[in-house]
Amino acid sequence: MTDTMNIGQRIDGRYGELSPQEQRVADFILDHLSDLAVYNASELARLSGVSKATVSRLFRRLGFQDSAEVREHARTLRRHGAPVGGPGASAGTPSRLATHLEGEQENLRLLLHTLEDGRLDAAARLIAHAGNVVVIGLRGSYPLALHLRQQLAQACANVRLAPLPGQSIGEDLAGLGPHDVVVLFGFRRRTAGFGQLVAAIQRRRIPLVLIADASARRHADGAAVWLECPIDSDSAFDSYAAAMSLINLLATGAMGVHVRETRTRIAAITQVYEDLEELEVPW
Amino acid sequence: MTDTMNIGQRIDGRYGELSPQEQRVADFILDHLSDLAVYNASELARLSGVSKATVSRLFRRLGFQDSAEVREHARTLRRHGAPVGGPGASAGTPSRLATHLEGEQENLRLLLHTLEDGRLDAAARLIAHAGNVVVIGLRGSYPLALHLRQQLAQACANVRLAPLPGQSIGEDLAGLGPHDVVVLFGFRRRTAGFGQLVAAIQRRRIPLVLIADASARRHADGAAVWLECPIDSDSAFDSYAAAMSLINLLATGAMGVHVRETRTRIAAITQVYEDLEELEVPW
DNA sequence: CGGCACCGGAAACAGCTGTTTCAAATGCAA
DNA sequence: TTGCATTTGAAACAGCTGTTTCCGGTGCCG
Numbered sequence: 001m002t003d004t005m006n007i008g009q010r011i012d013g014r015y016g017e018l019s020p021q022e023q024r025v026a027d028f029i030l031d032h033l034s035d036l037a038v039y040n041a042s043e044l045a046r047l048s049g050v051s052k053a054t055v056s057r058l059f060r061r062l063g064f065q066d067s068a069e070v071r072e073h074a075r076t077l078r079r080h081g082a083p084v085g086g087p088g089a090s091a092g093t094p095s096r097l098a099t100h101l102e103g104e105q106e107n108l109r110l111l112l113h114t115l116e117d118g119r120l121d122a123a124a125r126l127i128a129h130a131g132n133v134v135v136i137g138l139r140g141s142y143p144l145a146l147h148l149r150q151q152l153a154q155a156c157a158n159v160r161l162a163p164l165p166g167q168s169i170g171e172d173l174a175g176l177g178p179h180d181v182v183v184l185f186g187f188r189r190r191t192a193g194f195g196q197l198v199a200a201i202q203r204r205r206i207p208l209v210l211i212a213d214a215s216a217r218r219h220a221d222g223a224a225v226w227l228e229c230p231i232d233s234d235s236a237f238d239s240y241a242a243a244m245s246l247i248n249l250l251a252t253g254a255m256g257v258h259v260r261e262t263r264t265r266i267a268a269i270t271q272v273y274e275d276l277e278e279l280e281v282p283w
Numbered sequence: 284m285t286d287t288m289n290i291g292q293r294i295d296g297r298y299g300e301l302s303p304q305e306q307r308v309a310d311f312i313l314d315h316l317s318d319l320a321v322y323n324a325s326e327l328a329r330l331s332g333v334s335k336a337t338v339s340r341l342f343r344r345l346g347f348q349d350s351a352e353v354r355e356h357a358r359t360l361r362r363h364g365a366p367v368g369g370p371g372a373s374a375g376t377p378s379r380l381a382t383h384l385e386g387e388q389e390n391l392r393l394l395l396h397t398l399e400d401g402r403l404d405a406a407a408r409l410i411a412h413a414g415n416v417v418v419i420g421l422r423g424s425y426p427l428a429l430h431l432r433q434q435l436a437q438a439c440a441n442v443r444l445a446p447l448p449g450q451s452i453g454e455d456l457a458g459l460g461p462h463d464v465v466v467l468f469g470f471r472r473r474t475a476g477f478g479q480l481v482a483a484i485q486r487r488r489i490p491l492v493l494i495a496d497a498s499a500r501r502h503a504d505g506a507a508v509w510l511e512c513p514i515d516s517d518s519a520f521d522s523y524a525a526a527m528s529l530i531n532l533l534a535t536g537a538m539g540v541h542v543r544e545t546r547t548r549i550a551a552i553t554q555v556y557e558d559l560e561e562l563e564v565p566w
Numbered sequence: 567c568g569g570c571a572c573c574g575g576a577a578a579c580a581g582c583t584g585t586t587t588c589a590a591a592t593g594c595a596a
Numbered sequence: 597t598t599g600c601a602t603t604t605g606a607a608a609c610a611g612c613t614g615t616t617t618c619c620g621g622t623g624c625c626g
Contacts, residue, residue: 019572019573019574020573020574021573021574021575035320035361037318037320037321038320038321038358038361040613040614041613041614042612042613042614045614050574050575051574051575051576052575052613052614052615053574053575053576053614053615053616053617054573054574054575055614056614056615056616057574057615060615066614066615067613067614067615068614075321078318078321095399097395097398097399097403097532098395100395100528100531100532101391101392101395104391104528105388105391106317108384108387108388108524109317109384110316110317112380112381112383112384113291113316113317114291114295115380116378116380117292120380140430140433142429143426143427143429143430143433144426144430146425146426146429147423147426147427147523150423150426151520154520214310214313214314217298217306217310217313218306220295220298220299221298221299226295228313233531235531235532235534235535236535236538237434237437237531237534237535238531239527239528239531240430240527240531241391241524241525241527241528241531242524243527244522244523244524244526244527245383245387245522245524248383248516248518248520248521248522248523248524249380249383249518251518251519251520252518252519252520255519302602302603302604303603303604304603304604304605305603323583323584324583324584325582325583325584328584333604333605334604334605334606335583335584335585335605336584336585336586336587336604336605336606337603337604337605338584339584339585339586340585340603340604349584349585350583350584350585351584
């Protein structure tokens with residue numbers, strides 16, 4: 001059935017039956033298949049040098065009801081995997097795994113896109129030069145906070161995790177000021193007190209690095225550096241893969257700022273481990 | 284100057300000045316930055332639930348003359364810095380960030396490649412049907428273990444983390460047998476006792492899901508399912524991004540095996556949260 | 567030459583898009 | 597409360613989009 005094929009295949013299938021002007025449009029479409037959704041019918045006409053009427057007729061002939069249906073079709077193609085034009089075309093079902101992979105990669109791409117303006121370096125510098133660094137992550141964000149602290153602990157001796165058991169966050173913040181830094185993870189499903197926490201940090205003039213998904217944007221104002229990290233996933237759960245990647249970048253960045261100090265520190269830690277024979281030989 | 288920044292940065296720069304409804308649109312735009320060119324102003328309005336007037340005003344406020352200019356801007360983004368879905372042809376300077384991205388994506392690809400033979404489903408099934416599930420992660424793997432436990436706790440009531448403070452792992456394993464499962468994270472920099480731990484689990488005939496990087500291959504024999512997950516990174520630290528992705532897949536898979544039960548369980552958790560007013564309103 | 571089939575653009579037109587205007591709603595201060 | 601500023605959507609409107617109709621152009625056959 002025509003109706004089940006994508007537009008590239010439909011064109012391939014009946015290219016010969018098309019009139020010359022229609023072929024010009026068809027060529028243009030095939031050449032821009034991946035961003036077909038970006039153009040409307042008038043633009044297609046203008047860009048391929050034919051009249052709007054011809055475009056309209058072509059769509060009909062390819063089995064679409066009207067140009068709106070083509071638009072819809074093009075978007076669907078965008079969402080599910082890349083639309084390959086040629087007769088080769090799509091391999092079987094894009095498995096659940098492949099779909100998942102696509103999503104993760106998209107998240108990574110988005111993440112890097114937002115970081116391109118230098119805010120990552122700003123955050124790294126803040127951390128590297130801070131007197132004390134307090135890492136906070138509640139609920140789902142706790143494992144992330146923990147991981148960041150582990151990484152940073154190799155670079156700086158003055159990194160704490162909060163809240164420690166039996167302590168309130170207020171106590172953790174006590175004594176901190178403009179020369180310190182709080183790194184706060186605030187991913188989806190925040191506790192009710194989150195806004196107040198941000199406010200409290202702000203009140204004490206402690207520079208805040210806020211790492212969270214888009215839903216925390218409203219708190220971004222209170223932060224010295226706002227690192228937005230996508231966590232959308234095709235599955236039932238959020239995926240913190242991009243967040244882990246961000247943590248790696250952040251820790252690396254903070255370390256890069258004062259390399260010498262760090263190297264010696266890592267060496268020291270490794271030494272301790274080896275002394276205790278805690279480690280397996282790592283290769 | 285506003286005029287030289289891309290739309291995402293412009294929004295970030297003055298998000299606070301935007302009115303609530305404008306923020307809704309801004310959120311939507313940020314969430315769909317990569318295919319902004321696909322939507323026209325009316326659709327943006329409809330999809331973010333505001334009037335066309337508001338969208339129009341937002342564009343002005345962001346420094347664009349009209350929606351046509353935004354459209355043009357979006358297309359330029361697509362062509363240049365933009366994340367197009369296709370087979371990644373990275374142009375320009377491969378910045379530190381871009382290099383990092385490449386590495387992470389390679390890790391994800393490798394991960395998915397190893398999972399394609401069905402071992403992921405095997406692991407998920409094991410977990411879904413197990414009597415008790417014990418998740419173990421030491422040292423650097425601890426945050427991962429914690430995260431997996433949090434995810435699984437939504438699907439099954441019988442998931443524990445080990446070792447609990449003040450307990451030895453031996454005690455945690457006590458009473459477990461062939462109908463239970465241990466999920467063990469064993470990423471690089473394992474403790475000296477790791478091999479003994481695997482042996483102990485094996486001795487008790489507890490099915491073992493081992494999640495680790497290639498350096499743990501020597502322990503793979505002792506596992507019912509061996510999930511190898513790459514963590515190599517171009518930076519000084521290992522990156523657990525792929526591991527997080529794997530955890531997501533595993534939790535989802537375990538959930539998929541008995542969907543009904545899980546849905547109700549998550550619903551119940553959400554309900555409790557809402558009752559306690561612990562959550563921010565979730566948009 | 568006439569008759570015919572097809573092609574394709576110009577133009578008419580109905581419907582949609584995006585901007586601006588206006589008034590209602592809201593919040594805040596006095 | 598009143599007065600003022602801000603926010604917002606409804607509605608008006610000008611302009612654009614996409615479909616259809618219409619008509620001139622072209623090629624082919626007899």
